[in-house]
Amino acid sequence: MEGAATSSEGLRYAEYARVPTGAGKGQAELDRGLARTMIAVGLGVATVAFAGRYAFHLWKPLEQAITETAKRISTSSLSSYYKGGFEQKMSRREASLILGVSPSAGKAKIRTAHRRIMILNHPDKGGSPYLATKINEAKDLLESSAKN
Helix, strand or coil: CHHHHHHHHHHHHHHHHCCCCCHHHHHHHHHHHHHHHHHHHHHHHHHHHHHHHHHHHHHHHHHHHHHHHHHHCCHHHHCCCCCCCCCCCCCHHHHHHHHCCCCCCCHHHHHHHHHHHHHHHCHHHCCCHHHHHHHHHHHHHHHHHCCC
8 A cells, every 4th residue: 555655656746747748938038029919019008109199299389270260251151040139220121030031921920920929929928028028029020011
């Protein structure tokens, strides 16, 4: 039994002590592959850093050109709403802008537009009394000169 026990212990230690042939060669190849990967990653990071630096230097003149172009485009030309206050004496043009109809619109179209706008801006529903008077004034002015 003693011989069997010593031989099994010897086999157990032999498994750990045994070095496969060419193991040193495989480890060196693995180290070279890892080194190549690290070099490639380093070059990639450097490339991204230089590209970012170039983009930041290039962005400053572009930023100025973009802001100048944006200033040239007037915001009033982009909007479909009338910008400005009311005139002292209401004109037909201003009245038609308030109601959203043409200056030569008929009475039926004027009344329909007036009703639609007054529903939205009536003082009893939380609208402004000043705007309500301007809407009524616009309706009266356009109806007085309308043919139908």
